[in-house]
Amino acid sequence: MGQNRAIEALEITAYGVGWFCAQAHTRNVGWGPKETCAEGGQTITIGTTGQNRPMEAIRFSSTKTVWANAHVQNEGYTGFSIGTWIEVGTTGKNQNLEAISMSFH
Numbered sequence: 810m811g812q813n814r815a816i817e818a819l820e821i822t823a824y825g826v827g828w829f830c831a832q833a834h835t836r837n838v839g840w841g842p843k844e845t846c847a848e849g850g851q852t853i854t855i856g857t858t859g860q861n862r863p864m865e866a867i868r869f870s871s872t873k874t875v876w877a878n879a880h881v882q883n884e885g886y887t888g889f890s891i892g893t894w895i896e897v898g899t900t901g902k903n904q905n906l907e908a909i910s911m912s913f914h
Contacts, residue, residue, distance in 0.1 A: 813882065815863030815905035818856035823849055826913050827872035831855045834866035834900050844870070864906040866898030873913040880908035 823829045830846035833855040845853045856864050869875045871893055878889045879897035882905040890897050898906045 813905070814907060815882070816856065816907065816909070817860070817863055818854060818858045819864070819867070819909070820852055820854050821911075822852040823847075823871070823913050825849060825873070829853075829869070829871040829873075829875075829913070831870075832868040833857075833864050834868075834898065835862040835864055836903060836905075838862060839900075840868075844868070864898070865902070865904060866896060866900050866906065867909065868894070868896045869911065870894040871913055875911060875913055877909060877911040879906055881905070882907055 821831055826849040828848050830844040832841050832844040834840050845855055847853045875895050876889055876891050877895055877897045878886050880886050881899055
């Protein structure tokens with residue numbers, strides 16, 4: 810945070826959920842072609858590596874309630890989104906996603 814370092818890829822492992830999915834919105838690409846899903850305890854990776862395409866937003870869905878809060882370039886934390894399907898970050902503003910906090914309940 811505050812160092813202007815963008816997130817380009819994210820590995821997510823969730824325990825205690827039946828399944829979870831995530832999808833990245835990356836600069837100059839938009840929303841990825843599809844959600845990446847896994848069962849609880851497995852790891853998924855979203856975004857890109859080595860392409861200089863920062864993430865700007867993320868969508869999450871799960872059998873459990875997701876709580877997520879994103880830190881966006883020049884805006885700070887945007888506030889928690891809560892639900893079984895949520896979206897955090899911004900699109901169309903060319904603002905990097907710099908940090909994310911999430912949990913499943």
